[in-house]
Amino acid sequence: MGSTGTVLRELRGAQKTAKGVSLYSRYVNRPAGRLFAAGAYRMGLTPNHVTSISAAFTFAAIASVALVRPSPGLAVAVYAGLAIGFALDSADGQLARLTGRGGPDGEWLDHVVDCAKMILVHIAVLISFRRFFPLPGEAWLLLPLGFLFAAVLTFCAGLLREQLGKGPARPAPGAAPVSRLRAVALLPADYGVFCLVFLLLGAPTAFRIGYAALALVHTLFLAVFLTKWFRELRALRTAD
Numbered sequence: 570m571g572s573t574g575t576v577l578r579e580l581r582g583a584q585k586t587a588k589g590v591s592l593y594s595r596y597v598n599r600p601a602g603r604l605f606a607a608g609a610y611r612m613g614l615t616p617n618h619v620t621s622i623s624a625a626f627t628f629a630a631i632a633s634v635a636l637v638r639p640s641p642g643l644a645v646a647v648y649a650g651l652a653i654g655f656a657l658d659s660a661d662g663q664l665a666r667l668t669g670r671g672g673p674d675g676e677w678l679d680h681v682v683d684c685a686k687m688i689l690v691h692i693a694v695l696i697s698f699r700r701f702f703p704l705p706g707e708a709w710l711l712l713p714l715g716f717l718f719a720a721v722l723t724f725c726a727g728l729l730r731e732q733l734g735k736g737p738a739r740p741a742p743g744a745a746p747v748s749r750l751r752a753v754a755l756l757p758a759d760y761g762v763f764c765l766v767f768l769l770l771g772a773p774t775a776f777r778i779g780y781a782a783l784a785l786v787h788t789l790f791l792a793v794f795l796t797k798w799f800r801e802l803r804a805l806r807t808a809d
Contacts, residue, residue, distance in 0.1 A: 591755035591762070594659075598761050602659025609664050616668070616675045619661040624682045627654030631686065634770070635693035638701050641771035651690075651764040658683070680728070687724055691717035694780065702773050709777065716784040719791045730798040734805060757786040 590599075609619050630650025637643050661679060665671030695713035698704060756762050766783055769776040 590752060591759040592749075592752045593756060593759045593761040595752060598656055598659050599663075601656035602663055605657050605660035606663040606667065609660060610667060614664070616661040616665040616671055617678055619657055619664055620675065620678050620682060623654045623657030623661065624686075625654075626650045626657065627682070627686045628689065630654065630767075631689045631693045634690070634767070635696040635700075639697065639770045639773065639776070644768050644770035647767045647770060648764055651767060652761065654686070655761055655764060684721070684724060687720050688717060691720065698777075702777065704777075712781055712784055716780070716787065719784065719787045723787070723791050723794060726795060726798060730802065733802055757783065758790045 627650065630647045633643060633647055665675055691713045695710060698710055698713065763783055766776065766779040769779050
């Protein structure tokens, strides 16, 4: 088993492409995930172990949103749990690529945890709104449901696009450069940026506004993604 520095160098060489990845995931979450993956490798953990630890941090933070009255201290704790869980979510895949111990079971478990946290975090916000927030009106309770709809539909449609779009690789004249502008544009749709809004949890009005703004942005991104993916799949049919 190599040194931590050696493991980190090997992990850097086993990264996914940066194409279609926001600046947060590229420069914050993936590097943090590398550190966790290196530590997990040194401890002899498997990718599924890391996925389970990620789930523990994430679900503990989500449960706190639903069960504990908002405060500045809770806001920091919830953000830390969600952010660490997200970094560990990157670490399990990196560890799998490093060790060659990944498989369909691990990929399935990772997607199940991702889907569960996506559903539960918005349900937790709905519960917190109902129990603890001085809402201007009950219509605000529809906001987490709308955000939940947009998030789950984006997740499921993206998975289907990935699966249905698989086919023989087409030769390309060269690798397309990674667009920095696109990486910036994708920031509002990044889960890591979504986690940041929970730092406002101790200020109810600021949290409601920040959460509503992200819900609107995610809905707009959903419309863009659905249009893009539909056109790509239709182009594949035409090419065949």
